[in-house]
Amino acid sequence: MAARKRILFVINPISGGRRKNAFKKQVLAALDLEKFDPTFQQTTHANHARELALDAIQEKYDAVIAVGGDGTINEIGSALVGSNVPLGIVPEGSGNGLALYLGIPMNEAAAIRRINKFETVDVDCGEINKHKFFNIAGLGFDASVSESFANDTIRGPLGYLKSIINVLSKYKPKVYKLVIDGQEYERQAFMISVANSPQYGNNAYIAPHASINDGILDVCIVHKFPLYILPMMVFHLFNRSTDQSDYVEIIPGKHIQIQTDDSNIVHIDxxxxxxxxxxxxxIQSKSLQVIC
Known part of the structure; x- marks a missing residue:
């Protein structure tokens, strides 16, 4: 009989504003314990998930499972890039953009059962000033929203909506100089998202045609727009049609440089x-294995 695969579940206890007290019990009920030997660790501080994943590589684990949102996935994925240890995902975040794109169930038990198949796909990894990302990195309005959300006590979609409203009331577009695969651009933009996958999360699609394993990033430039257009912009996001908006420009590229007049708040996943x-x-093409 083959030895059971050792898998480490790294649990972010505060992600998504949901308590996870019963998570271990859920795993023991849904995971095939004849095939897998699970271990559980909770994160206690920033970058702890990355530290645990690095330890798991050294300790010869067969997989590391992120139990959290895109931030937890980013920490673990950043450690696993280039290794032969795959990343698994049990979505527990506020947006769950990467998990939604990969078709991983939002239901906890169903996501755990998905691991039983142990089927993997190779995905690309973006890097922005050496910081890795797997879903979307951005600057401008969405980065300011991420900063506001990170400093708020309200988690989940309600907290994110509150942050959007707070930032929208005072945000001003900036001028950006870009070089994308050698081609120069200058744009006054509301925000710029660099997308490895199509959506932020909650089925809000900023780059409808982005692919996580095509070796290309989609640079989504949202131009300055009048406030009365906002409902239509939101419609495009949730209708997967941002590329049809007159205020959105999407340019594919592999090597992107962006310059502004001062330092940037950037969101990374x-x-x-x-x-x-x-x-x-x-972008590093197909550099991370993900169980899906």
Whole structure:
């Protein structure tokens, strides 16, 4: 009889605003324990998920499962890139953009049962000033929203909506200089999203035709628009038709440089980070295995 695969569940206890006290019991009920030997760890601080994933590589685990949102997935995925240890996902975040794109069930038990098949796909990894991302990185309005959301006590979609309203009332577009695969652009933009997958989460699609394993990033430039257009912009997001908006420009590329007049708040898979005024973005093709 083959040895059971050792898999580590890394649990973010605060992601998505949902308690996870019964998660271990759920795993023991849904996971095929004849095939898998599960271990459980909870994160306690920023970057803890990444530290646990790095330890799991050294300890010869067969997979690391992110129990959280896109931020938790990012920490673990960043550690696993280039290794032969796959990433699994049990979606427990506010948006769950990557999991939705990959077709991973939002139901906890169903997502755990999906792991039993242990089927993997190779996905691309973006890098922005050496910080890895797997879903979307961005600057401008959406980065400001991520910063506001990170500092709020209300989690989940309601907290995200509150952050959007707060930032929208005072946000002003900026001028960006871009070089995409050698071609120069200058744009006054409301925001710029660099998409490896099509959606932020909650089925809000900023780059409807992006693919997570085509070796290309979609640079989505949302131009300055009058406020009365906002309902239509929201419609495009949830109708998978942002590419049809007169205020959205999508340019594919592999090597992207973005320059502004001052430092940038950037979101990396939804987590805010302050970076310099010069951003260099590249892609590593099919560098991470994901169980899906």
């Amino acid at each position: 939804g987590e805010p980070l302050e970076l310099s005024n010069e951003l260099e973005i590249t």
